[in-house]
Amino acid sequence: MAEPIVQRASDLAALSVFADCFGADLYPLAQQLTPVYAGVGDTLMRQGEPADFFLIIHSGRVEVSHSGDGYSFVTDVGPGRIVGEIALLRHSARTATVTAIEEVIGWSGGDEAFDELIELPGVLAMLIRTARQRLAAFITPIPMELAGGVRLLLRPVMPGDVERTTNSPVEFSSETMYRRFQSPRVPTPSLMRYLFEVDYINHFVWVVTTESGDVVADARFVRDERDASTAEIAFTVGDEYQGRGIGTYLMGALAVAARVAGVKSFSGRVLSDNLAMRKIMDRAGARWEREDLGIVTTVVDVPATLPFDQQTARRIEDVARQVMRAL
Incomplete structure (x- = not known):
């Protein structure tokens, strides 16, 4: 009877989510888990x-969908990921x-397994960061309108924005990227993950998108x-959107989130x-x-004067508070 548990612990250790753990660390968790198999189309959570269990995916993929508050979100999650943890973290x-969406093999665990899970090295911090990222996807974006009637949307960054930026039809020229990163080198995949998979507490990012979802700009603060x-703080604005006031708007949005x-x-x-x-910073x-x-370098007080009305400021503040204090 012990051998399947040992094998389960070994299988868990091979998953990226447990990169900081040894097989021995995972033995108590493995004892609390139950094997799960799901066929294509099976609903695992609704x-x-x-919420009374979480799921660790060993192989296969699932679709995670949320609807409500006038905004819907759909993404997919694959091997090595945990789902169902948000409700357990929030007791909701x-x-x-x-x-x-594929045949899924994995393990499920209830409260006792969850207690073992969050005691593992590095796992709780990872779960909280991932949960905030997923919850950010449920937030309704804030409409922006530029001169000339161009409509854009402001929202917190999401992990999928790596692909949305990389594959966006909006051009970020070599000169734009050089000014942003102060280097002629193309950002590596690991750097891109760092830029778009954040914790919203020590590293907060706003993105601006078109109504169809293409990323046209981002702004961040890193404590x-x-x-x-x-x-x-740092900004990146796509070439065709430069000079339209997006940077100024984002500075205001960063100031609200910073407070x-x-x-x-x-x-x-x-x-x-x-x-x-420099012009944006000069105004501050x-x-x-x-x-x-x-x-050149500078340090300024977080600006008190904002480039939008109080109603917009309150909406931005509410969104920032939702994602920062989701857990």
Whole structure:
């Protein structure tokens, strides 16, 4: 009877979600799990129902869908991922429906298994980060309108934005990327994951999309590890959308989110000839210092003056608070 548990622990150890664990660490969890098989089309969890188990996917894929509040979201989740954990973390009803889109083999666990799961090295922090990312997908985007009647949407970043940016018809030229990363090298896949799979607490990102979902801009703050009240900010705006006020709008949206997060000051490190970014920081009272050849830095108070009305500010604040305090 012991051998299947040992094998189960070994199978769990091979999954990326348990990268920080040894097989021995996983033995208590393996004892609490039950094997699961689902055929294509089987519903494993249903939005709104009570939550009493989570699922670890060993092979196959599931569709995770959420509807409500005037906004719907659908994504798929594959091997090595955990689903159903959000409701257990929040002690709430299911936030989404989970349906097998391939044959699924995995394991399910109830409360006792969940207690073992969250004690494993690095797992609780990963679960919270992943849950915030999924919950961000349930938030209704905020409409933006640029001069000339161009309509865009503002929302928190989601993990799928890696692909949406990489495959977007919106061009981010080599010059734009050089100004953003201060390097001619193309961002690596690992850097792109870092940029778009964030925790919303120490690393917060807004994205701007077209109504069809193409990413046209992003703006972020990343807290200073030595001083949580200070965060470095950065912007990227697609070529055809530059000069339309998106950067100014995003600076305001970052300021609103920063206040929710308790960030008091923004730092910037930019190319000295990046006049667009410098102009945005100048409006916040930037005093530039030369750090290196072609690089200047500044620290400013989080702006109190916003480029939109109070109703929009309240909507942005509400969205930031939802994603930061979801758990």
